[in-house]
Amino acid sequence: MEMGTPDICDKYRDLLQVAQPVFKSFGGLSRMSADVETLKIKHDNALFWEILKQPGHGRILVVDAEGDYCAVMGDRMADLAVKNGWKGLLIHGYIRDSALLKTMPLGIWALGTCPMKGHLTRPGHLSVPLRFAGLDIDLSNTLYIDEDGVLVSTDAFAEFAEYFP
Numbered sequence: 373m374e375m376g377t378p379d380i381c382d383k384y385r386d387l388l389q390v391a392q393p394v395f396k397s398f399g400g401l402s403r404m405s406a407d408v409e410t411l412k413i414k415h416d417n418a419l420f421w422e423i424l425k426q427p428g429h430g431r432i433l434v435v436d437a438e439g440d441y442c443a444v445m446g447d448r449m450a451d452l453a454v455k456n457g458w459k460g461l462l463i464h465g466y467i468r469d470s471a472l473l474k475t476m477p478l479g480i481w482a483l484g485t486c487p488m489k490g491h492l493t494r495p496g497h498l499s500v501p502l503r504f505a506g507l508d509i510d511l512s513n514t515l516y517i518d519e520d521g522v523l524v525s526t527d528a529f530a531e532f533a534e535y536f537p
Contacts (some may be wrong), residue, residue, distance in 0.1 A: 398473045
């Protein structure tokens with residue numbers, strides 16, 4: 373029997389935050405769970421590029437791009453993420469090259485697509501607490517993401533590990 377985020381909610385309701393239903397899946401993985409790294413940016417994805425060049429160690433990079441309507445990630449960045457061991461990305465912002473992203477072994481959830489990229493003018497902030505879509509996310513969190521939603525918890529639920537590669 374397949375298990376997912378609804379089953380986690382049924383068992384651990386009081387230990388979870390549930391994201392507002394604003395994220396869409398764009399990557400080749402339809403579900404994932406991992407510890408997080410956080411990044412806050414605005415229009416500028418230069419630091420985002422640098423982080424994806426570093427070993428991901430199977431983590432999920434959570435990026436708060438403040439929902440601005442410009443793409444902060446595309447296929448070349450996704451390729452870097454795969455090569456460097458990132459499991460996935462949760463982006464409070466937009467992506468581009470969506471057809472190519474679906475072919476990559478990477479979980480990618482974002483608000484949507486935009487063909488225009490942002491500017492390279494502002495610095496970002498790494499490993500900071502983030503707040504968006506009804507979530508408060510920091511480095512102590514584990515994310516569970518599938519077709520039904522995005523969950524954040526300070527606990528890792530071992531009995532669900534096999535259902536979230």
